[in-house]
Amino acid sequence: MKTGFCGLGNMGEAMAATLVAAGFDVTVWNRSPEPVQALAEKGATSADTVQQAAENADILIAMLPDDTVTRQVLVESGALDALPEGAVFINMATVSIAFSRELDEFLAGKGLHYLAAPVLGRPDVAAAGALNILAAGRQDALDTAMPVLEAMGSKVWHFGDEPQQAxxxxxxxxxxxxxxxxxxxxxxxxxxxxxxxxxxxxxxxxxxxxxxxxxxxxxxxxxxxxxxxxxxxxxxxxxxxxxxxxxxxxxxxxxxxxxxxxxxxxxxxxxxxxxxxxxxxxxxxxxxxxxx
Amino acid sequence: MKTGFCGLGNMGEAMAATLVAAGFDVTVWNRSPEPVQALAEKGATSADTVQQAAENADILIAMLPDDTVTRQVLVESGALDALPEGAVFINMATVSIAFSRELDEFLAGKGLHYLAAPVLGRPDVAAAGALNILAAGRQDALDTAMPVLEAMGSKVWHFGDEPQQAxxxxxxxxxxxxxxxxxxxxxxxxxxxxxxxxxxxxxxxxxxxxxxxxxxxxxxxxxxxxxxxxxxxxxxxxxxxxxxxxxxxxxxxxxxxxxxxxxxxxxxxxxxxxxxxxxxxxxxxxxxxxxx
Amino acid sequence: MKTGFCGLGNMGEAMAATLVAAGFDVTVWNRSPEPVQALAEKGATSADTVQQAAENADILIAMLPDDTVTRQVLVESGALDALPEGAVFINMATVSIAFSRELDEFLAGKGLHYLAAPVLGRPDVAAAGALNILAAGRQDALDTAMPVLEAMGSKVWHFGDEPQQAxxxxxxxxxxxxxxxxxxxxxxxxxxxxxxxxxxxxxxxxxxxxxxxxxxxxxxxxxxxxxxxxxxxxxxxxxxxxxxxxxxxxxxxxxxxxxxxxxxxxxxxxxxxxxxxxxxxxxxxxxxxxxx
Amino acid sequence: MKTGFCGLGNMGEAMAATLVAAGFDVTVWNRSPEPVQALAEKGATSADTVQQAAENADILIAMLPDDTVTRQVLVESGALDALPEGAVFINMATVSIAFSRELDEFLAGKGLHYLAAPVLGRPDVAAAGALNILAAGRQDALDTAMPVLEAMGSKVWHFGDEPQQAxxxxxxxxxxxxxxxxxxxxxxxxxxxxxxxxxxxxxxxxxxxxxxxxxxxxxxxxxxxxxxxxxxxxxxxxxxxxxxxxxxxxxxxxxxxxxxxxxxxxxxxxxxxxxxxxxxxxxxxxxxxxxx
Structure with missing residues (x-):
């Protein structure tokens, strides 16, 4: 299962590292290159553009700072359009209800699946793969995502079928x-x-x-x-x-x-x-x- | 060390019972007689009046519902006047700052010592002698009271010399x-x-x-x-x-x-x-x- | 109709002056003597004690700072006991509901009438006899008091039979x-x-x-x-x-x-x-x- | 001076009518046609599109419900682009600070002038030309707009050079x-x-x-x-x-x-x-x- 990961801040870098350590095939992207390089040394594939992280991915994970950055990096850039049909997009950042709904409609219109999956835990918890993951979205999308979520978290909570619930x-x-x-x-x-x-x-x-x-x-x-x-x-x-x-x-x-x-x-x-x-x-x- | 105990509600009865079980010489009083009898059966001395619980006591403990009842039962009744000189009065109820200060002045004027010692914990915790006791008052009064407090609590905190602090x-x-x-x-x-x-x-x-x-x-x-x-x-x-x-x-x-x-x-x-x-x-x- | 007036602060002095100017027979008392003298020069009778202002009064008016002072000056001093049977006590100060109820019961027990009549308006409005007077109490007491209230106010509002309503x-x-x-x-x-x-x-x-x-x-x-x-x-x-x-x-x-x-x-x-x-x-x- | 007016709700229709009555050359537009017709009968020129109201206008006034409608009707439609160079746009609706700043930058980039001029007053006050108009924007734009503002209001307040201030x-x-x-x-x-x-x-x-x-x-x-x-x-x-x-x-x-x-x-x-x-x-x- 090919996984893309965008946004390697303190949290994102630790989370992506647990995926690499768990043996997933992960392609990582970040605006600044240092964490990309660090993860590449651990076994991740580095992407020069966010599109590269998205194309061919079965699952694309994002951990970007807020609504605005997420919209710029993933929507306006066309990156989400690069996802292959049937792929699952997991947004693990804390975003607004309005933006989560907007993403949901946008992705549904393209035949893509959307999970909202924000987390509880600081970077040290993320590094230990021990986050609490608050997920919402359709069950089939969650089933697909479960292996990667379980690699990052000690517990995955499912709060409902609508991503905004998480x-x-x-x-x-x-x-x-x-x-x-x-x-x-x-x-x-x-x-x-x-x-x-x-x-x-x-x-x-x-x-x-x-x-x-x-x-x-x-x-x-x-x-x-x-x-x-x-x-x-x-x-x-x-x-x-x-x-x-x-x-x-x-x-x-x-x-x-x-x-x-x-x-x-x-x-x-x-x-x-x-x-x-x-x-x-x-x-x-x-x-x-x-x-x- | 003779100890009086007034106010045998759910909390008070459990607290007094731990004192009796720990071997203290406890005289108990309550407005309704049932809990007095129950404690007497466990080894406490029963008092018919609150004055009886106070006279001859080295330590008088009160666990009454509020400011008003405490004032009626202990101040207006003259019970506190019955305490022998040098005795320590421990009020373990949750009362107002104003009333605690009033008690402090009243007792100081009579050569008596005052500790405020409200507690954290429900009746089951009290029954186990495992309360957190939040005490304040002069160190010498606290030293005198410590054996009984330690019988009722797993930890006694001392927040300062002024009873109102507790x-x-x-x-x-x-x-x-x-x-x-x-x-x-x-x-x-x-x-x-x-x-x-x-x-x-x-x-x-x-x-x-x-x-x-x-x-x-x-x-x-x-x-x-x-x-x-x-x-x-x-x-x-x-x-x-x-x-x-x-x-x-x-x-x-x-x-x-x-x-x-x-x-x-x-x-x-x-x-x-x-x-x-x-x-x-x-x-x-x-x-x-x-x-x- | 003999009227006593206790409490000659900025408001009280101006209010009492309007009564004197309107021809009422007013006996005034105040803790500090200056405003008493000033009103005496305008035609009021000066009282050395608050009891003197109360005894023989058909109506006793108070405009004291708060609950505590009013209780000390009028209740604890015994002044209200000096009122002749059937007299009306008008408390024009802003006091608590609790104290107003306490006064009501106290006076009713003595066969006296009680009106609460706090006012809207600053001292200059009081000096012009143009206060809005917020009265409550039994209608017969209000009827008795109406002439003096109308001398002090441009409008007398009646909010109900219970003094606390005002x-x-x-x-x-x-x-x-x-x-x-x-x-x-x-x-x-x-x-x-x-x-x-x-x-x-x-x-x-x-x-x-x-x-x-x-x-x-x-x-x-x-x-x-x-x-x-x-x-x-x-x-x-x-x-x-x-x-x-x-x-x-x-x-x-x-x-x-x-x-x-x-x-x-x-x-x-x-x-x-x-x-x-x-x-x-x-x-x-x-x-x-x-x-x- | 040619004036366009967009948004003929209860407030807008009354305001536009005062302009017509004051002899201004007013072209009016509204989403629903009834108020356009009513104003045309009073002497206004009717516009089929909002662009018609804007083109050739020295002053364009808008009184639309909120940020969203104003953005759709005037910005996204291209209507503001139809304004001749040097024209003044007066937004009299209650909008957010963020949107007012966005409009300010948008218009400044096109060589147009922007006044924010929300009003105090209900429709009957508007009909009487007696609104309080809260204006902000550069003095020269305000000077240009003053005749129309004075026709609609009894008083024009100027709160500063930045439209968002109003x-x-x-x-x-x-x-x-x-x-x-x-x-x-x-x-x-x-x-x-x-x-x-x-x-x-x-x-x-x-x-x-x-x-x-x-x-x-x-x-x-x-x-x-x-x-x-x-x-x-x-x-x-x-x-x-x-x-x-x-x-x-x-x-x-x-x-x-x-x-x-x-x-x-x-x-x-x-x-x-x-x-x-x-x-x-x-x-x-x-x-x-x-x-x-």
Missing amino acids: NAVKLAVNAMIAGAIGMMGESVALAQGYGIDRGQFIELISTTLFASPVYQGYGRAIAEERYEPAGFKLSLGLKDVRLALEAGERVNVPQPISAILRDALIDALAHHQGDQDWASLARVATRRAGQE | NAVKLAVNAMIAGAIGMMGESVALAQGYGIDRGQFIELISTTLFASPVYQGYGRAIAEERYEPAGFKLSLGLKDVRLALEAGERVNVPQPISAILRDALIDALAHHQGDQDWASLARVATRRAGQE | NAVKLAVNAMIAGAIGMMGESVALAQGYGIDRGQFIELISTTLFASPVYQGYGRAIAEERYEPAGFKLSLGLKDVRLALEAGERVNVPQPISAILRDALIDALAHHQGDQDWASLARVATRRAGQE | NAVKLAVNAMIAGAIGMMGESVALAQGYGIDRGQFIELISTTLFASPVYQGYGRAIAEERYEPAGFKLSLGLKDVRLALEAGERVNVPQPISAILRDALIDALAHHQGDQDWASLARVATRRAGQE
Whole structure:
């Protein structure tokens, strides 16, 4: 099964590497050449153009930054037109519902199959092939894709036949992460208002009722006030919360907490936190309380 | 060391039982007699009046429902006046900052010691002596109290010399629980808006990024839409979130998410959910989305 | 008809003066003596104690700062006990629903009549006898009080038989004022984000769609960034919004906008704006946008 | 001076009629022919295509529903390319900042002038030529356009040299209207919670502190619970509040009240209020309080 892979950022490179290691025939493309070369040394075929990655592929995987880049690189470039009939396109990036639907219609019109399959997990998890993969799309397309998905993830979730369903799940999860960070920020500000050490408070919650990756990972950053380098930039977090709100608006779902989170993320941007890790959303609460 | 214990609700009875089992000399009082008798059978001394539980006690523990009841039972009744000089009063209930400060001044004026020591954990955890105990107060009082606290908890946290500090931590934690429920509600509504099964969504989050007691416990209730019988009534949850907001206002801490949670809890009360478990806060999101 | 008047702040002094000018037999009391003397020179009788203002009064009017002061001065002092049977007590201050109900029960138990009658209007309006008086209480009490109310106001509104109804209306109106200031703040921040002059924006709204006293008065302060001296202190504004939220919670009314306003007022307090006019609530929006 | 006018809805038809009545040489176009005919009978020239309205025009005015329709009708159709060099295009519709900037660049690249000039006022105000016109764009373009603008409006405001500035002002004003409706809703719910008649409450505010067109007009609808026929549909109100939020996000301005208003408007849509007048936003508050 020939597989193309476009978009070799931190996540994409690690994911593509697991495919190569698992013995798949992978052709990789990236805008900048360094990761292409690195993967070629591991056994991937390098593509000079995205079309080369697409043509002859049974499966084309994309892990590009956002709607705009994905549209430019794959749609406007004509790359998707280069896919052979019956091929499956798997978009693993976090994109908007609107764009996912647009892709779905575009591909269906060409006799191609579309899976949305965004992931949970950071680059180290991707490198271990241990992502949680949130997939949606028709069952036959999923069946075709399953071998490559299983190589990249420890678990493949199937949320329905419409690709946008997986995007909705991913956006909902990201909104929940923002919610966890936002609530940690409020609670740290409250605790500090009573002279309580933020580290001790975070230790309490992250070792008891909230002992889970999100509270432990972001909690540690908040406890140590260490927001650089960014694992996930706050400006991207704002984008995702906005996409979650747009997703809600399409189906008439009020999301007042997410709305307040978006507001706080904008406050953070206005205070030059856009390039910090989005754990620094917690700073908005302490700053508003006059604690900074 | 003679210990008095007032307030034998679900939590108090379990906590007092661990003290008796650990060999402490415990005199217990409760408004209704059944749990007093049950504990007497296990080896506790029963008190007919709260004064009897207080007089001669080295340590008096209270686990009463709220500010109002605690004030009536212990302050207005004169029970605290019955404590021998130098005794330590440990209030383990969730009360307001204002009332905790009031108690602190009242007791200090009588030469008595005061510890605030609210807990994390449900009755089954209390029965196992495995609570997390959030203590604050002067170190010498804590030293005196430590044997009984350690009998009831797996870990005793000391948040500072002022009793109100422990109350602030407890209120912050409860606000965070409300936040977790509220965000689950919004996300379930969003997911359902796209035809995704709520059970599958809750399974995803509670086995991956949010795999922790709060998300698993409340998540299960939300997944199954099972809000009765209440482990913790929504009306009490509203009280705690309001107390967290009051605590923040005292020290100039804005808490916009908690403010929105309070608002949603009121919406729930207006729709007859006050006696349901506060996991049913999640219903506000789905109802507002027209999904009920 | 003998009338007592307690509380001669800026509002109270102007209101009492209109009664004296209208020929009523008014006995006045105030904690500090200066305004008592000033009114005595205009023809009022001065009282050395609040009891003197109450005894023999057909009507006792109070315009004291808040719940706490009103309780101390009138209830705990025994002043209300000095009122002759059948007298009417008119509380014109902005107080909580809870305290208004407490007063109602207290007075009913003594065979006294109670009217809540908070007002709309600043001291200059009070001096002109042109207040809008928001009254509630039994019709017979209102009938008795009407001559003095009409001397102080251009219009007397009767909102129902229960005194708390007038308090609810007053709190709702004050929340609306906060809402108008808050929205002006957001809109000024938005306009300034596009390089638009705040004065021109305020001129637009306050001369067209929003041409009314609230938008013109507070709008001018915002346009000129002139928040001192305070006509109404921001810290008092926070108190009133909190009372409005408490009033809503008593009857299960969610008020998300008011909740956000409370939050912004706390942010303002944390930034040392408590003694500024509450028009300076608008600064929260521009500060959060990084425009200050 | 030859003037083209595209978009003869309720507003556009009234505006074009004032131009005809003022003696301007106006060529009109509309998708449906009826209003074209009506204006032709009053002296306008009718255009069969939008290109006919544009070619030879010194000034082209558009009053189309939204970004999408405006882009289709004027940009994608090639109509703007038909404008003679040096012509001024005046877009009087409420559009997004992003689209206004796109138009600005598009027209500048063709040697054409662009004014954004959205308006305040309903169709009856437009028919009287008494609109408030919120203009932005270069001074020379405004000078050219002034005669036609003055024929349509009682006042022309100039908010700056960049067209988007006028769009920002219009969106800020519309957000303020939503804020006024939202606060009336909350306050009516609070008042009703205390048994107060909503009509009396609205009368109070709209004849005193808030005596202005917005509170009187929308207040009357709320008082009478009369939301049909819609003067301005709630679904369009949601669109405008969303555009205001997007405008704020572009320049890092948090708008928490507007965020909550957007949320409430979505709640309204989920309850089938999309075609009601946006005064019915007030129903969200009373419904959430269990009063409906």
